[in-house]
Each structure stands twice: as C-alpha cells, then as structure tokens.
Amino acid sequence: MTMQPFVTFLYYLLTACTSLLLMANFLKAKEWQRELLYVIVLVPFVLRLLMLK
C-alpha cells in the first residue's frame, strides 16, 4: 500500500480550502477588478475539485 492515495486526498483538501478562501475574498472585495480577479483564479480550482481538468 502506497502513500499516494492519501497524498492525493490531501491535495484535494488543499484545493477545497483554497477555493473557499478565494470565494470568501470574492465576497469581501470592494472593487470590481478584485472581484473579477478572484472569479478567474477560482475557476481552475473548482474544475479540479469537480474532476473536470
């Protein structure tokens, strides 16, 4: 039994945490440029969480 599945799980957990932080920052942001930036950065994280990319 290798550590690989456990390490992969941790990476998905990190991705989920980062996604939540980005969403929180998006909601807190006051300027539209920052809001747009957070949304664009969030997309690849969600795609990975959904096992799409």
Place this chain on the structure above:
Amino acid sequence: MHILRKLLIGLAGLALLAGSGVSFRTSRTLLEPVVAGDGVTTVKKLSDYFRGIEGSINDCNVYILEGKEPGGTMVLMGGTHPEEPAGRLAAWIVAENGRMEQGRLILVLSANRSASTVTRLGGAYPPDFDISTTFGSRTFRLGDRWSNPLDQWPDPEVYIHSPSGQHLAYVDIRNLNRCWPGRPDGMLTEKTCYALMELIRQEEADLVIDLHEAELQYPVISTIVAHEKGQELAVLVSMMLTDMEGFKMGMEFSPPNLHGLSHREIGDHSDAVSLLFEAPEPFLDATRGRTTREQLLTGKDEFVVRAGKAGLLFETIDEHGWPIDVRVGRHTSAVLQTMETWSEMQPDRALRCSGVPRYAEVIGRGIGSFLKDPATADPKRMWFE
C-alpha cells in the same frame, strides 16, 4: 449596486466554469471507435496481464492478430505519447486492415489512455482532430505527452526512476516513456508500464515497437532507436527503407545509462528486442506559429521553416510541411519492413502481414481511405478507445 455587480461577475464566472467544464468533460469522454478488421482474432484488456491496472483509465484494449501459420510475436504500441498522433493512427490502420499470415501481432492503440484525455496544460492545443474519409470523418483525441493529472496527482519534487534510482524531471513520473519497466505498486503510469511489461513477458514477444513523433528541433528524429539486441535488425531496416521507399530513416543506439525509456528497459527486462520509431512532427516545435488542427495535420509552419533556414533543426522542412499521411506512411512501412527483415534473420520466428498499406500507398490514397465506417460496421467488430 454593489451586490448587483458582484452577482453579475459571479454569474460570468459560473458561465466560464460551465463552458470550460463541458468542453473538458466532452473531450475526456470522447469515444474513438475501432472497427476491427478480419485479422483481429482476439481482443483482451491490459488487466488480463496485470490485475493491478483493472478498472483504471489505463486498462486499455489489446488487439491480437493471430496468423494462420505459427511464427514469432511482435507487440506494436501506439499512444505512448498521444500528442504524437501518427503513431496511434498507424497502429489504428493495422488494427482495421491488417492480417497476419504468419506469427502473431499484438496491438495497443492507447498505451497511455489517460494521456489521451488531456492536452498540454497552458498550451492551447486543440482537444481533438478529424481525419477525412469517404464516408465523412473520424474524430480522434489529440492528447498529451503526460498522464492526465486527474488520474495521477500530485507529482513528486523529483522523480526517482525504479529500479535504476536515476533522478528524472518531476513531471516525467507521468510520462509513459520514462517509467519503464514500471512498478506493480507504483503510480498509475508506472503500473501501466508494469502491465505492458507483463504483456510482453507473458506473450513471449520477440519484438516490441514503440511508435513516436518528434519535433524538428530534437536530435532524435526520423530514426529507429534500437536496444543492442536489435542493432543489426535496425541497421538493415534503416538501409532498406532509405534505399527502397525513398525516405530517410536513421538508426541510433539506445543509451545504456538513460533509464525509463522503452527501447532501453523492455530489452533489458524481457527477452524481446525493443525498437522505437520517430517521425517528424512540426506541431511539437517550440518555434511553431498557431497551434491548430490544420497545423497538426498538414505539418506546415512558416516559423519552423524559418528555424530550419537558421540551421536550428535536425530534419528538413519546406513549404510542403510534414503531412500526417507522410508521417503515418513512414511508420507503416517501417513496421512492415521490420517484420520482413526480422523474418529473414529469424526464419523459425517469422512474421508475415498483409493488408497494411506502405508509405507510397498511404500518401497516394490518404489515411482516411484505410479507416472503416463505424456506422455500417458490425457492432460485434467494434471496440472503443
């Protein structure tokens, strides 16, 4: 106003997510039909040779063409690097048209199926391409050099190859041609190599050919890379192809200290002679222009031509480019010539194949002429990659 703006930007993000997600999902799940020719006598799964790969995305089909007369056994692999499509297409043509008169041919069209479901990250590569046929077209995934991170993630800081202990680039732990001979308890790509090694050992293969393409800026191009067990064979094949078929084919030795590659490890870890064939693919060159389907299929690129004029290439290129028919034809002729030369050297383990077009015929008729129509095919003769 503030909430409305946030809502609109959030919706735009959702639209971006949905659009890209559907595109990626469609590409990952695209089914590529294989209309097996009469010569295909059995179709197995890779997991029949190693249970550890069962149920994974890399549990690919293994097509066996059993000859009427006994002889040797050859394994022909396409799709080690799916973004080098001439290798896959050449194997596809053999699966749909080939017939063994003597000996056995074992075909793998998607050696790294996971790598066929993704394109190079950040490379803006097209997800697929079409080959024109008399009945319309057939669509194939383009793929990547490395396994999809959805199937094997994360990469280590340094990839330590097993069993040599050689340190390789971290990303190459997802490169099928850096993981030979594989590990039964390794990561997906290593397990895939191990399963393929088991196939080679259990089927007692005499010869293994791994089909590739290379950028013109890479020195190992238009050549056969041969394990020392196959050097004489490769030299003769190279001479025959260059002399008789009108295209240049070189021959190079497999470096003994460069580990993980099929031409080295298959020969070292089995009784088989291992060869790797390279054809030119300008699509992969770093100096290329737009990375389009047209560029992939025509092999035309003015910037690569300019690089050639500046003396930066290891293969010639002009305004005619390197069309896919030429690249596939090189591979089919090289495979057939290898069988013929092998049979002369090893008459008791001979390999004779019919129905597969050679270089001139592939160029003359186009590869679409050798692909069958899945719509009119017997469903019992169809498999999907």
